[in-house]
Amino acid sequence: MKKEISVCWFRRDLRLSDNHAFFQALSGKYPVLPIFIFDPDILEKLTDKADKRVAYIHHSLLKMNELLNNHGSSIYVFHDQIEKAFEKLTTEFDVKEVYANHDYEPYALNRDSRISNILSSKNILFKTFKDQVIFEKSEVMKSDGTPYTIFTPYSRKWKEKFQQTPLITYPSENLLSSLLKEENNPFPSLQDIGFEDVKNDFQNFNISEERIKNYEETRNLPSVEGTTQISVQLRFGTLSVRDLVNLGIKWNEKWLNELIWREFFMMILYHFPNxxxxxxxxxxxxxxxxxxxxxxxxxxxxxxxxxxxxxxxxxxxxxxxxxxxxxxxxxxxxxxxxxxxxxxxxxxxxxxxxxxxxxxxxxxxxxxxxxxxxxxxxxxxxxxxxxxxxxxxxxxxxxxxxxxxxxxxxxxxxxxxxxxxxxxxxxxxxxxx
Missing domain, CATH: 1.10.579.10 (DNA Cyclobutane Dipyrimidine Photolyase, subunit A, domain 3)
Incomplete structure (x- = not known):
């Protein structure tokens, strides 16, 4: 008899702490299997087989896996087309629910729509959540309901809304006892997916009080380390945006504005995909x-x-x-x-x-x-x-x-x-x- 499980599908949220979808999955009634899918449709477009982004994802997954192993669990890593991965998953397990965090890019929206239809045909719930931004899609709009196209009024409204909306965190790291106890799930090497391991020399991020408070004085000087260097971590979700926004609120509005610019551009892409x-x-x-x-x-x-x-x-x-x-x-x-x-x-x-x-x-x-x-x-x-x-x-x-x-x-x-x-x-x- 197949195990009844929930699945948490990690994409651009490669962390176990303060992860909204992961928190919701672990709060449910079924043991949770974390998964990640290396999508050949994306990988095949990368001509450099020493692509550091792929290596960064792989290294981040290895770190997550080490922590999961401490709880008698592991992440199931696929190297397959998304539909085939879910076909394999639903053949191997009695999947009741799939949890994931929202993604906003055109390719991702199309992908999630396809997977939602496939899961729906199998009577599997597909639940998605806001995680990589504070405000998404149409949450910060003009009074007439249309999207902002100028940053300054958008940021003003963003900050007003933030003051009125309690910031909720999702301490998924406290619920790891709800994981599916399976330590030996498949985990292909970088070579298995057609890439080379590269020296893991990503810049170390610095979110110290001193660095953030001095941001205005140092951010335009390329010869000094005057920025927090969190862009890669934001891109792959290895840091929580909620934690970062709290630091901006606390220490430097100018630095906070850079996080808001990111959400502004995401909102623009969502409303104006052309x-x-x-x-x-x-x-x-x-x-x-x-x-x-x-x-x-x-x-x-x-x-x-x-x-x-x-x-x-x-x-x-x-x-x-x-x-x-x-x-x-x-x-x-x-x-x-x-x-x-x-x-x-x-x-x-x-x-x-x-x-x-x-x-x-x-x-x-x-x-x-x-x-x-x-x-x-x-x-x-x-x-x-x-x-x-x-x-x-x-x-x-x-x-x-x-x-x-x-x-x-x-x-x-x-x-x-x-x-x-x-x-x-x-x-x-x-x-x-």
Whole structure:
């Protein structure tokens, strides 16, 4: 006779503590089997078999598994198409309920809809919960019921709502006695799923009181460790957003605002899914991009002749991360100085960034291009040299990533004033048509 169980399906929430879906599953009437599915439909699109994101997920699952083993349980890890994994699961167990946390990206919404239908056909309940944000979908809206498209009023309403809504945590870590007692569930190695193990050298996050309180003074300086470096942990849910928001409320509103920007972009993607392929401001799709492939390749490699741009791209290529101020500079340079479509840059960042989130990546690229909601006006064009003097005056960051740097290491790919004027002309023509 098959065991009656509940399943908790982990996706972007790779932690056992303060996990909403996991808490609800453990509070139910059946023993809980945690599962994770390495989806070939996603993995096959990753050309780099030493992809650090896959390694980070695998390492996080190993850590979770160690903790589960302490309670006589383990996580069941599949490497299979989602439908086939659930077919196998329902053949092996008498699955009564499946719990998961909400995901908001178009692919995930489609996937969850398919799985919901499959489970429903088997009379299995599929229950999903809000976990990776404080407010989701349509929870922070204008008084007329329409979504905000400007950040400042959105953040004001977000904070008002937060003050009025008690923040509930979900201490799933206290309910681990409700796990299914099975210590030897399948757990493929990275090699089994077609990837290589890579040195686990992700930046250590720092959410100390000192780091958060000093955030405003240090956040724009790429040569110092002045940010909390939690973006990867947020992306994969190895930290609880509720814990982080509490720190922001307690110590620094500016730092809190960065967490709210993330939710703002998620809300935009949910209400305006067309932004994945189109400019939020429709007129900007009329821009006559140059899309010079040779120049794009130089930008990708960090060979534009602009030190701050090249240092940023080299940091990205080497580590999968880039300082946020430098992300703004490199993105603006591609769209404005080189007149290359923001979608090209967005796709390159999506391929490389360890902390890649579709909503934030898309939102920030459209902001840099001027085409997004609440973006900088098109005529705001960063001067990379002036930005270097302001934020890396001693060239500490530049010299860290451009080995053997000298002032004339490369000829600039385009002269700043020429590129600025060209961008203004092209943008003005598109926007005023």
């Amino acid at each position: 932004v994945v392929t189109e400019s939020f401001k429709k007129k900007y799709d009329k821009i006559q991009w140059r899309n010079n492939e040779i120049e794009f390749e130089k930008w990708c490699k960090g060979e534009t002749g602009y030190p701050i741009v090249d240092a940023g791209m080299r940091q990205l290529n080497e580590t999968g991360l880039m300082h946020n101020r430098v992300r703004m500079i490199t993105a603006g340079f591609l769209c404005k100085h080189l007149l290359i479509d923001w979608r090209w840059g967005e796709a390159y960042f999506a391929q490389k960034l360890l902390d890649f989130e579709l909503s934030s990546n898309n939102g920030n690229w459209q902001w840099a291009a001027g085409s997004g909601c609440d973006s900088a006006p098109y005529f705001r064009i960063f001067n990379p040299t002036a930005q270097t003097l302001k934020f890396d005056p001693k060239l500490t960051y530049v010299k860290t990533w451009i080995k053997g740097f000298r002032v004339d290491y490369l000829n600039p790919i385009v002269e700043h004033e020429f590129g600025r004027k060209r961008a203004l002309e092209v943008y003005k023509k598109a926007v005023n048509e």
